Amino acid sequence: MTYDFWYWPGIPGRGEFARIALEAGGIPYRERGRDEGADVWAKRDSYDATPPYAPPWLDTGELVIAQTANICLFLGDEHGLAPDGRKGRLWTHQLMLTIMDVTAEAHDTHHPIASSAYYDEQKDAAARRAEQFRKERIPKFLVHFQKALGTDLLFGGVTWSYADTGFYVLMSGLCHAFPKRMAALEDEFRPLFAHRDRIAKLPELQDYFKSERCLPFGEGIFRHYPELDGAD
Amino acid sequence: MTYDFWYWPGIPGRGEFARIALEAGGIPYRERGRDEGADVWAKRDSYDATPPYAPPWLDTGELVIAQTANICLFLGDEHGLAPDGRKGRLWTHQLMLTIMDVTAEAHDTHHPIASSAYYDEQKDAAARRAEQFRKERIPKFLVHFQKALGTDLLFGGVTWSYADTGFYVLMSGLCHAFPKRMAALEDEFRPLFAHRDRIAKLPELQDYFKSERCLPFGEGIFRHYPELDGAD
Numbered sequence: 001m002t003y004d005f006w007y008w009p010g011i012p013g014r015g016e017f018a019r020i021a022l023e024a025g026g027i028p029y030r031e032r033g034r035d036e037g038a039d040v041w042a043k044r045d046s047y048d049a050t051p052p053y054a055p056p057w058l059d060t061g062e063l064v065i066a067q068t069a070n071i072c073l074f075l076g077d078e079h080g081l082a083p084d085g086r087k088g089r090l091w092t093h094q095l096m097l098t099i100m101d102v103t104a105e106a107h108d109t110h111h112p113i114a115s116s117a118y119y120d121e122q123k124d125a126a127a128r129r130a131e132q133f134r135k136e137r138i139p140k141f142l143v144h145f146q147k148a149l150g151t152d153l154l155f156g157g158v159t160w161s162y163a164d165t166g167f168y169v170l171m172s173g174l175c176h177a178f179p180k181r182m183a184a185l186e187d188e189f190r191p192l193f194a195h196r197d198r199i200a201k202l203p204e205l206q207d208y209f210k211s212e213r214c215l216p217f218g219e220g221i222f223r224h225y226p227e228l229d230g231a232d
Numbered sequence: 233m234t235y236d237f238w239y240w241p242g243i244p245g246r247g248e249f250a251r252i253a254l255e256a257g258g259i260p261y262r263e264r265g266r267d268e269g270a271d272v273w274a275k276r277d278s279y280d281a282t283p284p285y286a287p288p289w290l291d292t293g294e295l296v297i298a299q300t301a302n303i304c305l306f307l308g309d310e311h312g313l314a315p316d317g318r319k320g321r322l323w324t325h326q327l328m329l330t331i332m333d334v335t336a337e338a339h340d341t342h343h344p345i346a347s348s349a350y351y352d353e354q355k356d357a358a359a360r361r362a363e364q365f366r367k368e369r370i371p372k373f374l375v376h377f378q379k380a381l382g383t384d385l386l387f388g389g390v391t392w393s394y395a396d397t398g399f400y401v402l403m404s405g406l407c408h409a410f411p412k413r414m415a416a417l418e419d420e421f422r423p424l425f426a427h428r429d430r431i432a433k434l435p436e437l438q439d440y441f442k443s444e445r446c447l448p449f450g451e452g453i454f455r456h457y458p459e460l461d462g463a464d
Contacts, residue, residue: 053376067329097299114364125357132346144285
């Protein structure tokens with residue numbers, strides 16, 4: 001069974017949180033949004049049952065599952081990418097939902113007014129929102145994740161869960177978008193950076209990282225605008 | 233078994249999406265954040281295992297579950313507030329996550345720069361973001377929900393699911409915050425308004441609506457600032 005995975009071509013984007021779970025889990029999938037001539041919106045509109053609002057979605061043939069964290073929930077249950085049992089399952093999903101919240105806020109640092117408008121049309125608001133994100137929001141979230149990392153479950157129990165691979169994408173994205181800020185926070189949150197590095201070294205991911213399937217951050221959610229970054 | 237439910241006192245807020253599911257499901261719970269002298273942050277900090285990032289969370293004695301949609305997922309599984317079976321379960325959760333996305337965007341119409349700052353400090357950006365939310369985002373989301381409503385699963389199968397009660401909160405919140413805009417959209421999205429009205433009439437919710445447990449919208453996520461509303 002090979003799943004069809006649909007997301008925009010050219011960027012890792014929100015899709016990356018599901019994609020890296022597919023890759024780490026060794027789950028066969030096709031990246032359908034990168035097919036030549038693929039029309040993501042037309043495909044979305046073709047679904048009558050359980051239609052996605054937006055990409056990413058996973059089409060298993062039997063199921064059409066949208067919302068990034070929901071795709072991960074499915075992969076966790078079906079492919080063992082989350083701890084067994086209610087407690088670990090819910091905890092993994094809770095972490096993933098918080099990871100997606102930070103991701104949405106990171107996006108809004110460069111698009112605080114309108115996703116549909118250019119960055120240049122909202123630069124002043126972006127500067128203010130990015131400052132607040134750097135100073136208040138990033139530390140708050142990292143304090144939470146550092147506490148989470150210290151619990152008996154770690155993120156995913158003995159090995160890793162989709163929240164760990166999601167956390168890796170989040171940390172990598174934040175370091176790409178806000179390199180000065182994240183460097184300034186490294187001492188205080190050393191265990192989180194170490195955890196990111198552990199995930200980066202998972203044997204399951206090495207082929208992916210070297211492949212063309214793995215795209216660099218660029219024009220998606222995590223964007224580096226030097227004027228939005230700063231050590232504080 | 234009576235659950236402890238923790239959320240800020242005084243506002244429906246994000247908590248309302250979980251609270252209304254508890255109420256509609258007839259699930260015994262205590263609203264602990266409204267206890268005299270309750271300290272929500274201190275309580276949060278007291279959890280060593282599976283700590284919440286922020287309220288709301290549900291403390292079942294055995295489990296501590298945070299993230300609104302995750303609480304709903306738990307209630308759906310444990311108390312039959314979602315269809316049985318993988319397809320209906322994932323679909324209900326997908327809808328709930330999209331409902332929470334709209335909710336976050338609705339919040340950001342009045343706080344596009346910083347949650348921690350006053351509305352007055354970000355009124356100009358708020359006016360721009362609210363205009364975009366009214367004109368572009370609300371219709372996009374409603375088109376999606378209207379398509380969702382037309383699928384064979386409806387929202388929750390035969391009766392209702394936590395996505396239906398969540399949708400009721402969302403529609404009510406939008407109508408509170410943007411009464412002119414929502415009135416202008418009523419003709420185009422009549423089935424969605426009718427669906428909201430169906431949920432409002434659920435026998436399971438009548439006692440709740442009349443009780444002091446049910447708080448009006450006010451200073452929370454869905455705020456009515458006349459200057460942020462408009463028919464288009």
